[in-house]
Amino acid sequence: MLLAESYLHTLDPYVIQFGDGGFGIRWYGLSYVAGFVIAWALIKWLANTGRSIVSPVAVGDLMIYAVLGVLIGGRLGYALFYDPALFVEAARNQAGDIVVPWWALLAINQGGMASHGGMIGALVAVLIFMMRRGYRPTFHGADLLAFVAPPGLCLGRLANFINGELWGHPVPDQSNPPWWSVKYPDEVMQGTIDVEGLRGVVPGDESFLPNIVDSLRSGQAVVVEEVVPQLTAYYPSQLFQAFAEGPILFLVLIVVWWVPRKAGVIMGSFLCSYGVLRIVTELFRQPDEGVALTLGLSRGQLLSVFMILVGIAIVLLANISKGPRIGGMGHPGPIDQPASA
Numbered sequence: 001m002l003l004a005e006s007y008l009h010t011l012d013p014y015v016i017q018f019g020d021g022g023f024g025i026r027w028y029g030l031s032y033v034a035g036f037v038i039a040w041a042l043i044k045w046l047a048n049t050g051r052s053i054v055s056p057v058a059v060g061d062l063m064i065y066a067v068l069g070v071l072i073g074g075r076l077g078y079a080l081f082y083d084p085a086l087f088v089e090a091a092r093n094q095a096g097d098i099v100v101p102w103w104a105l106l107a108i109n110q111g112g113m114a115s116h117g118g119m120i121g122a123l124v125a126v127l128i129f130m131m132r133r134g135y136r137p138t139f140h141g142a143d144l145l146a147f148v149a150p151p152g153l154c155l156g157r158l159a160n161f162i163n164g165e166l167w168g169h170p171v172p173d174q175s176n177p178p179w180w181s182v183k184y185p186d187e188v189m190q191g192t193i194d195v196e197g198l199r200g201v202v203p204g205d206e207s208f209l210p211n212i213v214d215s216l217r218s219g220q221a222v223v224v225e226e227v228v229p230q231l232t233a234y235y236p237s238q239l240f241q242a243f244a245e246g247p248i249l250f251l252v253l254i255v256v257w258w259v260p261r262k263a264g265v266i267m268g269s270f271l272c273s274y275g276v277l278r279i280v281t282e283l284f285r286q287p288d289e290g291v292a293l294t295l296g297l298s299r300g301q302l303l304s305v306f307m308i309l310v311g312i313a314i315v316l317l318a319n320i321s322k323g324p325r326i327g328g329m330g331h332p333g334p335i336d337q338p339a340s341a
Contacts, residue, residue: 005176005177005178005179005181005233006177006178006179006180006181006182006183006233007179007180007181007182007183007236008183008185008216008224008228008231009164009182009183009184009185010185010216010217010218010219011161011162011164012162013026013027013028013162013163013164014026014027015027015030026159026163027158027159027162027163028156028159028160028162028163030159031152031155031156031158031159032070032152032155032156034151034152034155035151035152035153035155035156036063036066036067036070036152038148038151038152039063039066039148039149039151039152040059040060040063042147042148042151043059043062043063043144043148044056044059046144046147046327047059049332050332051326051327051328051329051332052140052144052326052327053135053136053140053326054135054140054141054144058133061129061133062126062129062141062144065125065126065128065129066122066125066126066129066145068121068125069118069121069122069123069124069125069126070118070121070122071118071121072121073117073118073119073120073121073122073124073125074113074114074115074117074118074121075105075112075113075114075117076105076117076121077113077114077116077117077118077120077121078112078113078114078117079105079112080114080117081114081116081117081299081303082112082114082288082299083112086105086112087105089105115153115156116300116303116304116307119149122145122149123142123145123267126141126142126144126145127139127141127142129141136323137262137263137264137321137323137324137326138263139263139264139267139318140263140326142263142264142266142267143257143261143263143264143265143266143267143326143327145267146253146266146267146269146270146271147253147257147266147270149249149270150245150246150247150249150250150253151246151250153242153245153246153249153274154242154243154245154246154247155242155246157238157239157241157242157245157246158238158239158242160238160241160242161236161238161239161242164184164186165238166237166238166285166286167182167184167234167237167285167286168182168234168235168236168237168238168240168284168285168286169234169235169237169284169285169286170232170233170234170235171233171234171235174232174233177233178233180236181233181234181235181236182233182234182235182236183228183231183232183233183234184231184234185212185213185216185217185227185231186213187231187232188209188212188213188216188227188231189209189210189213191209193227193230193231194230195208195209195212195226195227197226198212198222198223198226198227201222201223202215202223212227216228235284235285237281237282237284237285237286238285240281240284240285241277241278241281241285244277244278244280244281245274245277245278245281248277249270249273249274249277252269252273253266253269253270253273254329256269257327257328257329258328258329258330259325259328259330260325260326260327260328260332261318261325261326261327261328262318262319262321262323262324262325262326263318263321263323263324263326264314264315264317264318264321265314265315265318265319266327267311267314268310268311268312268313268314268315268316268318269311269315270311271307271308271310271311271314272307272308272311272312272315273311274304274307275304275305275306275307275308275311276304276308278300278301278304278307279297279301279304279305282298282300282301282304285298285300287299288300
């Protein structure tokens, strides 16, 4: 819903919802599916056009490894970096007996995936695939993974925006916020918005605040007029990160890989570029709840600094290696080693 001064976030995280139990198809899940399909199509194109040593028939198997790596690594990374309690929380029956150990860790339907963890998991999985299939240089698999990651990263951030999560910082001028700033109805649940004047308009006692939120999302005029001017306008940090981690990052990798490169250069360039872009865009995003700053850096920024250092090391080592140059977006260079099946 567009207002004169900002955008009121009323997007539904569900594409289709079945009943009121929270079960359905979410945009967030579809973003993962779409990201994997795009990645498969790009790697298939690289293989078919001689820009990869992976044979076209093996691309499907490579993607299975990558998908498992993203899902497992993303969840484990979230628990490790942001919520370690997930490792020990279990589902119990009425008698208090453990039914499913690590239940919270397994409950991915409740959300919680870390992009850094997903990258690490996918990298490990793809390197295992390359070694098991006998492809050399092995690190070419990491280059493939890095090159096809930006579309999925972009779609994931767009899904974050649709979910109304990972809010940005408040914009400086709250009296006249820019049109591209975002106001979230869920801010009402924090108890900082005066909605007592709506007691006679919106029903409910314990459900009063949730009903206010629902009324805002449905566009009830009286509620919108009373509440929206009080809501805080935030930077749309999810959209900033979607643009940075998607189109900008992808363009950088295309430029770097315009000519054939030694294995590892693209992955190293990805780590450096993503790290820099993540650090910059995190300036507009609120730190994750419950995660303290370290040296003035958010957890995402701190991990990105480490990524940049690792990326620099990988590029340096790749450039002094004796392996072949592979790929080339402008035109594929010769691969002086036959591909494995």
